[in-house]
Amino acid sequence: MSHHIVEFQDVHFSYPDGTIALNGLSFKIFHGESVGIVGANGAGKSTLLMHMNGYLHPASGRIHVGDFQLDSRTCQEIRKKVGLVFQNPDDQLFMPTVYEDVAFGPLNLGVSPELVKESVDQALATVGCTALKDKPPHHLSSGQKSAVAIAAVIAMHPDILVMDEPASNLDPKSRRKLINLLKCFEHTKIIASHDLDLILDVCRRCILIREGRVAADGPTKELLSDKALLEENNLELPLSMQKCGA
Amino acid sequence: MHMADALLSPAVGATFWAGTIAVSGYASKKLKEQIDDKLIPLMGVLGAFIFAAQMINFTIPGTGSSGHLGGGMILAIILGPYAAFLVMASVLTVQALFFADGGLLALGCNIWNLGFYPCFLVYPLIYKPLVGGGKNPGRILVVSLLSAVVALQLGAFSVVIATLLSGKSELPFGAFVLLMQPIHLAIGIVEGFVTAGVINYVRSTRSEILESSAATISLGPAVSLKKVLITFAVLAAITGGALSWFASTHPDGLEWSIERVTGKDELPGQEQGIAPLLKGIQEKTAFLPDYGFKQAGKASKKGEPPPAWPGIEGGTSASGIIGAVIVLGMIVLIGMGIRAVRRRQNEQ
């Protein structure tokens, strides 16, 4: 296994309507890192995440995940390595019960039913949702839905966990629970969010994206305390930093 | 215009179910051959959309009354006939279960009326050929109006036929048609406006949705559709014919099969039922066959032994009414008893 796990090399992508979303994006993320992706609305964060899982393919440039270069043949393999948690858990929980939803991934990977049961139970226990296993998703609260969505992804044992706005729609307590949960994962983590406090809590490194390009890349603490840089990008200092400054 | 269980005879209900199942099976098979995986979630989510959209009322101009969407035509235009039929079938199934619209036996009839006509007759024979490239909003409006009106007229007519064949309603054919068709003309016009409005709106804002769906789901060659229709018509005729024969020669299928099983002519205390199809007309002149009102005529006609109990003048009506009251009373008591026991269990 190569020691760096995700690499984007000069990736360009534009949507059919002509919007340029990625414009020469390059970065490397190494094994075991936790990286926050921040940027203004429309900076290209979501497009970037979509590339990580091979939904979108770059118009030019290269993407490596593990030992594979992303193309239409390798994207099945890459999807096994990369677990993507969607912004809206309703989009992600499409099966009739929590248990069946969490089992969907492992079953598709061809895992034997006994092992599926084991990894589902384990995943649900990790996020503290064992009691919910027979419930239909529409009977869950937003916090429970987010937790189950994460369970559905970790049940597939991915190497890399990619999350899009994991804490939007969560009440403060659920958000705190989620942060604690994320902190105890050993996966490589890539988290795109406007919730800079969450990024500060969970991620050591941070990449700031502007107009489809990396505008800044460095330790989260440094990057998120640079008031001028943040304001330039429609962001502001994390609340915890604001207190420090005052 | 949902058909209801209570108006159906078993033979008619089963015939429509047979037709609906045959077409669903065919549509599933057809879709499996050409399906794009993407279609599975799209169909399901669009089904939920139609369901939700049907719950929204709007005011019909000039009348002050409110209407809602049917959705068959919109689905056919966006998904093509096969997928649209299955989606419509699911929407109606969920409605039959959650809103009890019509009931489960009538569901076959309702899927047929609201799914088959728009998807397999109107869409390929009227909408598709007439709409052309589908770029002209005016043309879309006219063709949608025509399609929706025709589809709903066919559906309404089908309800009339199903009800009459079932023989539970006294309405004569002419009056029934005059009652149903004009109402559904109005509903069809509204449906047409809404269909055209939605299609035009989608075309003006996100035309790629219509194009991609039209590209991925081709209707297949015209011959194959014709084949389906013919096969299906034959199938329906056979099923319908067989069932009506069954129904007319053995007025009550259940009784007939019991007779075969037990080897007895009739179970004790049992009366001849109504022959749902052919006998329906004849039955219009007979009163309460099950209560033995036309005792003499019936006995001579069928050569049956006179039933065990006397006619209406005697004890039947009295014992019937007393019996009904007591049976209902017992049922209520059983219900209350169980409820009381449950409550006690729950409290403990």
Add this chain to the structure above:
Amino acid sequence: MTFDEKYFDVGRLDRLSYQSTCVHQLDPRAKVVATVLFLFTVISFPKYEVGGLIPFFLFPVLLMTMGEIPFLFVVKKVLFVSPFAIFIGIFNPLLDTGTVAVIAGMPISAGWISFVSIILKFSLTISAAILLVATTSFPGVCHALRQLGFPSLFTSQLLFLYRYLFVLMEEAMRIIRARDMRAFGTRGTGIKVFVRLIGILFLRTVDRAERVYYAMLSRGFQGDMPSLRKSRIAMTDMAFMATMITFLVVFRFFPVTEEVGRFTQELFR
């Protein structure tokens, strides 16, 4: 019914179906088959049958009490259902006017009897359908249909429909509330606004379907919906079916109501 009422109505029925009473625990297949048999038996009664239908009310009553389904909830649903059957049935008394009985000095026409028969059948069949979903979770029904031979494409998208029903109803409800908040009476509730509204809801739906598809792909979807559900027909299910069929046959072919009435008459003679 307003949109909100319909929404909460569906939601309530859905919640009821996730209880765990003995009725809820029966195998969905057994309940689906039993319901179909029940419906056919009820519908097979001839046009003028009234007495024979009455014992059948035992089934909805048993299901409601054993399954802890609120009685009024079911009654309300039955009453509220599209009045088509009543609308068509009411013509029977008008058209079929021959007097067939005189009860307490009131002449009763054949049409009234067939109308009452329609109403009884209507209440029985509708409550049977409602009680089936109220005592069986919808995924259970779908799974039963799949096992009973319905095409998998149909059942899997039926499951999708169910899953997104609530999500889309909520979305529609938000749009409706936004409309009604600014509609001021009936202005703005017309067909033009409706079409625009449906259009917006449609576009959001298509986008959502796309995201759901991505979510499926990211978890290895390759065209098949795997299922872990294994259900075995237990002894209780067999017993349930056997009892059900016995009672259906007895109620269908033995004039229970008349016999009870006659027996009572004898008793007091």
